[in-house]
Amino acid sequence: MKAVLFHHHGGPEVLEYTDFPTPEPGVGQVLVRLKAAALNRLDLWVRTGWPGIKLAYPHIPGADGAGEVASVGQGVDQWAPGDRVVINSNLSCGECDYCRAGMDNRCRNWQLLGETVRGTYAEYVAVPAGNLYRMPEGFDPRAAAAAGLVFHTAWHSLIRRGGLRTGETVLIVGASGGVNSACIQIAKLAGAKVIVVGSNAKKLELARSLGADELIDRSQDENWSKQAYTLTDKRGADVVVDNVGTTFPQSFRAACKGGRILTVGNTGGPKFEIDNRFMFSKHLSLLGSSMGTHADFAQVMELIFAGKLKAVLDRDFALQDAAAAQEYLASGEQLGKVTLTINGTTPVSEILSLRGQLQWEGDLDSLRGQRDQ
Ligand SMILES: [Zn+2]
Numbered sequence: 001m002k003a004v005l006f007h008h009h010g011g012p013e014v015l016e017y018t019d020f021p022t023p024e025p026g027v028g029q030v031l032v033r034l035k036a037a038a039l040n041r042l043d044l045w046v047r048t049g050w051p052g053i054k055l056a057y058p059h060i061p062g063a064d065g066a067g068e069v070a071s072v073g074q075g076v077d078q079w080a081p082g083d084r085v086v087i088n089s090n091l092s093c094g095e096c097d098y099c100r101a102g103m104d105n106r107c108r109n110w111q112l113l114g115e116t117v118r119g120t121y122a123e124y125v126a127v128p129a130g131n132l133y134r135m136p137e138g139f140d141p142r143a144a145a146a147a148g149l150v151f152h153t154a155w156h157s158l159i160r161r162g163g164l165r166t167g168e169t170v171l172i173v174g175a176s177g178g179v180n181s182a183c184i185q186i187a188k189l190a191g192a193k194v195i196v197v198g199s200n201a202k203k204l205e206l207a208r209s210l211g212a213d214e215l216i217d218r219s220q221d222e223n224w225s226k227q228a229y230t231l232t233d234k235r236g237a238d239v240v241v242d243n244v245g246t247t248f249p250q251s252f253r254a255a256c257k258g259g260r261i262l263t264v265g266n267t268g269g270p271k272f273e274i275d276n277r278f279m280f281s282k283h284l285s286l287l288g289s290s291m292g293t294h295a296d297f298a299q300v301m302e303l304i305f306a307g308k309l310k311a312v313l314d315r316d317f318a319l320q321d322a323a324a325a326q327e328y329l330a331s332g333e334q335l336g337k338v339t340l341t342i343n344g345t346t347p348v349s350e351i352l353s354l355r356g357q358l359q360w361e362g363d364l365d366s367l368r369g370q371r372d373q
Helices: 041-048 141-161 178-189 201-209 225-230 249-255 276-281 295-306 319-331 364-372
Strands: 002-005 016-019 031-037 062-074 085-086 126-129 132-134 169-173 191-198 214-217 237-242 255-263 285-288 313-318 337-341
Touching: 002 062, 002 319, 016 319, 031 085, 041 319, 062 141, 085 141, 132 295, 141 178, 141 255, 141 285, 141 295, 141 313, 141 337, 169 178, 169 319, 178 191, 178 201, 178 237, 191 201, 191 225, 201 214, 214 225, 225 249, 237 249, 249 255, 249 276, 249 285, 313 319, 319 337
Parallel strands: 169 191, 169 237, 191 214, 237 255, 255 285, 313 337
Antiparallel strands: 002 016, 031 062, 031 126, 031 337, 062 085, 085 132
């Protein structure tokens, strides 16, 4: 098969598009012929590496993917060749105490596709049968792949960990990015009021198009927690979604008494100071999580396939152009998910014109037009 892989950490230049043996599906596994993969920031971190990371080289990146079943391994009877599927990238043992309790994203032997094992930047990938979810006929594999990790993560954080309830106010720090875009939609679907803090007008416009009720442009006023306070009639937000980290001081201020701060990442860096006085005097809860459970994946993908939630799609690249796709993601220019088309009939890169690539039905085209001016 063709795959994109690397033999050592480094910049996008370490990615090679080359031949690699097609995996054999093991016992309980399914071989998926991929139609699309979606990029995540994680792919960039895995490529550049971090202290302690150990990869079996050559490594194939990519957590998200969708396609069809090519063949099944021994003991698999729920899938057959030709079935259309989307992949849950969270690999759990199914046997440890966490797995048995249904908290499989805390599995003691937890692995992630594309991080600890070879991933989806390839024509084929072998995954456990239980990590597949059926994709309806006619559903765009790009849209399914792009939804996977970010909606799964957002659903687990907001609904499972955050216990979001109808009528609550959710403040989301960051107007674009896959998880934030997912959080806006999930919070609206749950019946919450959504306030979004963004760094520029275009990102905020995207947030508005996804359903955000109130927008705060922090390029106009860095003290956004005060604005959030005003917008909630000096009560504060019930839930604050903060995946920046360095913004915790403002998030603590913007939360109501008894508020919950949810975090699944730290795009602003891993270390920062917090003022503990806010934690106890305001009865705050800080709730961290990573990815989601099998049950979360099934629930959120059902909503994706029903059209109630939708990944924002940005540019698409051919598999062989994965390095360019990663560079585009690293540039921060994108407003939605960057995807790879795999096993396609036409190399998309050859016909790529930005406007033609945008399949999302919202205002991304007009937003980009504004930015280009
Ligand atoms: Zn386990």
